[in-house]
Amino acid sequence: MKIDIIATSSAEHLAEILSKKSDFDVHYIGKNKDGKRYFPDGEVYVNLGKLSGERAVVLHSGAPNPNDGLVELEFALNILKDRQINFIELFITYFPYGKQDLIFQDGEINAAEALIKKWTNFYGVKKIYIIDAHFIGREWVKKYPIEDIPSTSILKAEVLKKYPEIYFIAPDAGSVRRNNLPGFTKKRKNSYEIEMFCDENLEKNIRGKIVGVIDDMIETGGTMACVNKKCRELGAHKAIAIITHGVLQGGIDKIKNAYDELFLANTIRLKEANVDISDLIKNFLNGESPKQR
Structure with missing residues (x-):
């Protein structure tokens, strides 16, 4: 089945790489008569060219503009639905609103589930691929055709x-669970201070070593900065940060200054991203899993 990749504006950097290394038909969101994707009042414009009509995969990153990106994504899905495309899928390299995945008090929304429910129930999306989804493991995820794609193997x-x-x-603890690695536990002293703890075995293994700290995302960079400080105190020779999603520039800058080196996947278009995950996209869309490769 021929695969049409429709790249939203936030995922064009990955689509350009895929166009050179795969047999996918890659398409980009068209521009308006002014040659732009926004009207003067800030409204989003979307235009999709002709597709094969068999299998359409919308490639999207939820950053750096989560709200405008969701509007663009919704318009694209609406066009695909109106064209009665047989098989619509989503490939989300960074999931927007992924940390709003539970309801803690009356009046809140599980934003992550609400988005997925609309995509699958209203637009008829058959499958949603997500790289390192923050909410994987939640009970509600089992209701939807979601495939979580870990990037750890490529980063490592x-x-x-x-x-x-x-x-x-x-x-x-969250990264310990997701990546099956030894690690720290943290206790928040107040809104601004975090205290890190680990067992004697981890202390012994860190001493004199080059330590690679793996996490799914950088926002403020507070936890990662505290881990770097603790590793130095425990005698680490070097500390290397290994991150899937670089969400906030301030956090990225903090980690670059604190660690000896940063390895950052290009799930979000950033000048600091130095690990390409396009092969992950290509292989999964072609039906290959890491165990098969």
Whole structure:
């Protein structure tokens, strides 16, 4: 089945790479008569060219503009639905609103589930691929055709080329669970201060080593900065940050200044991104899993 990739504006950097290394038909969101994707009043414009009509995959990143990006994505899905495309899928490299995945008090919304429910129930999306989804493991996820795609193997492989003796750890309990790594636990002292704890075995393994700290995203960079400080106190020779999603520039700058080196996947278009995940997209859309490769 021929695959049409429709790249939203936030994912064009990945679509351009895929167009050179795959057999996919890659399409980009068209521009208006002014040659722009926005009207003067700030409204979003979307135009899709002719597709094969068999299998359409919308490639989208939820950053750096989550709200405008969701409008663009919704318009694209609406066009595909109106054209009665047989098989519509989403490939989301960074999921917007992914941390709003539970309701804690009356009047709130589970934003992550609400988005997925609309995409699948209203637009008829058959499958949603997500790279390192923050909400994987939540009970509600089981109701939807979601495939979580870990990027850890690609990130590790890039790091190991330069640091073959590196010791990988996790910065907190969430990353310990997601990546099956030894790591720290944290206790928040107040709104601004975090205290890190680890067992004696981790302390021993960190001492004198090059340590690779793996996490799914950087926002403020507070937890990662605290882990770097703790690793230095425990005698680490070097500390390397290994991140899937660079969400906030301030956090990225903080981590670059704190760590000896940053390995950052290009799930979001950033000048600091130095690990390409386009092969991950290509392989999964072609029906290959990491175990098959």
